Amino acid sequence: MATESRHVTEHIDRPARVVYEYASDPANLAHWAPGLGSSVRLEDGRWLVDVPGGGGQAEVVFVPRNDFGVLDHEVLLPGGEIVYVPFRVLADGDRAEVVFTVRRAAGMTDDEFDRDAAAVAADLATLKRILES
Template sequence: MPNQLLLRERVARTVAEVMAVAADVRRLPEWAAGFASGIQRDESVADGSAWIVDAPFGRVRAVFAVDVERGILDHDVTMPDGSTVHNRLRVEPAPNGCELVFTLVRQPGMDDAALAADAAAVADDLRRLRALCERMDA
């Protein structure tokens, strides 16, 4: 397997409609079960970009860099072991809607099976986000 995978999901909604859902970090548990079963704001950061996330792999800290107009939903996750993983998520315009594009990077020491499991979890999350956005009134 390669060291980087692009996971894509087409959504029959505009970038603005998808960003209205995806950029609301408090809604992560609704669609990102592979990452967040619970979330609370990290009050030590005044700008609201940092959150404490209950993830399947432990309690982590996520700092979001969101640019609604440009469709950017990047986030750096500080893992329980102290390492930081940069996650790149874009919402890009496409014919008849938009496309979610998540760049999954193989982490040091990650074997093919772990990367495949991560890819499957992210793909499931992107499908849930698509379904959530497409259920909304346009």
């Protein structure tokens, strides 16, 4: 069964390498992606975030650093579910385009899917604001 996906993008007036360096550091997640969680911390070599609403801790695992702008990551939720998140930083001349793929989870309503995409768009707008200031 195919998963429905929606690509959420944002252009950032900074070089792609600068955007990648900032966004690839899990310590920065709480600043630009509060929807994922707060209180990002490194414990025993693992990046942990507190899940919103007191849902426990999730672990975020990024792909190894690379020269291609790939920031794909997995979020290991407290219940054991693993959510794979495709995320890219692309060069667009002297600026960057970030592309985040939102995937519809099983049983997710249209409204929930729209809210997920809107939350990602807000996070990417925050990333833009931080990096352009």
